[in-house]
Amino acid sequence: HTRLPPKSRIYLWDYSDGDITKVRDNYFEFKGNVKAVLYILSSDDDPLYFEFKRILQDVPCQMTTKDLVLRKYDLPSDKMHLYFNSVLNLVCGLLGKMGVRPWLLSEELKGDLYVGVDTRPGKVATFTLIDNVGDYIGEARRPVRGSKVERDIMRDTIIQLIMENLRIIPRDRPIHLIVHRDGDVYPDEEQGLEEAISSLRQRKLEVSLTLVSIRESTPYRIFKCDDSNLAPCPPGVFVKLSRHMGLLASAGWPLIKQGLARPLLLEVIRNDRPDYDLQDIVREIYYLSFLHWEGIVKKLKMPITIKYADEYAVFAEKEIDIIGPPL
Known part of the structure; x- marks a missing residue:
């Protein structure tokens, strides 16, 4: 159970006209x-957002806007659920950064370690680490020259993430490492992963690898055919395109009332585990897409591996080293 602190332990610090000196x-x-800190901005694109993140990078903090605060007084009664859903997302976001798990998997995932990789071309690559019960473990960031992660950077970062977390991995069998790459996987990245596996083997750590490319920008849409009519598909639908590729609707109707969900294009680049097939890979990516607090009515939901890596890249690009999950 989670309880809010008494009112005597909640403090209000105001600011005005962009002057946050008092805060x-x-x-x-x-x-x-x-x-923890909850700060209220004037709008979603308020330039003070990153200034607050920089000042408060050592403590869990969550942003909201004055529009959300005032929404309660503007919505008709039949739309009030939208306000309560927004407040729920807000509270879940703050609690998540404080280490509380509002969501749980019904069973352990099949892999041991899940790594998300994302890049800001020419600036930074970010890596996030999740364990097989969906817990956020940590992250790393490295400078990059282009869109790809250089071979030596991929090798050294993967080794570091594993060696720093030996306490949570099995020692009596090979480690199953699952890497989710946002966008294309480059040959240098594959080579870096192979070199990491070889180096770990020299340290008496056997690793089997599953490498998956997850693309969010695709022209595809998935429909449900009902009595010769096309309708939006529900979340969780998977369309198999080949033995190694398919489309996953991580969001959909009836949660999305207007428009169509954008499916993820999944491609298995390498899989060392015959007992971990395409269906397992897709199912786990779908489960992981529900473990971050982002609103349930989004038209596209990434797994937390990629979502966290993408959000960290935004802050890392501005040299803001925040605490906890980045959402």
Whole structure:
């Protein structure tokens, strides 16, 4: 169970006209007693967003806007559920950053470690690590020259992530490492993963690899054919295109009332485990797409491996080293 602190432990620090000096001074004066911060901005694109993130990077913090706060007074009664859903997402986001798990998997995933990889071309590559019960473990970031992760960077980062987390991996059998790459997988990245596996083998750690490319920008849409009529598909639908490729609708009707969900294009680049087939890969990506707090009515939902890596890249690009999951 989770309980909010009493009102005597909740403090309000105001700011106006873009001047956050008072907030900054209060935070650094009472930093040792601040457990989390919720800050209210004027809009979604408020330039103070990243300034707050920079100041508060050592403490879990969650952003909302004044529009959400005032929404309660603007919506008709039959639309009030939209407000409550927004508040629920907001609270789940803050609690998630504080280490609370609002969502649980019904059973363990088949792999041992799940790594998400994303890049900001010419700037930074981010890696996030999830375990087989969906817990967020940590992240790493590295500078890159282009769109791909260089071979040595991929090798060294994967080795570091595994060696720093030996306590959560099995020692009596090969480690099953599953890597989700946002977008295309480059030959240098595959080579870097192979070199990481070889290096770990020299340290008496056997690793089997499953490497999956996950593309969110695709021209495809999935429909349900009902009595010769085309209708939006429900979430969880998978269309198999080949032995190694398919489309996954991670969102859909009836959660999405207008428009069509955008499916993910999944391609298995390498799979060392015959007991971990395409159906297993797709199912787990679908499960992982529900473990972050983002609103359920989004037209596209990425698994947390990629979603966290993508969000970290935004902050890493601005040299903001935030604490906890980045959403």
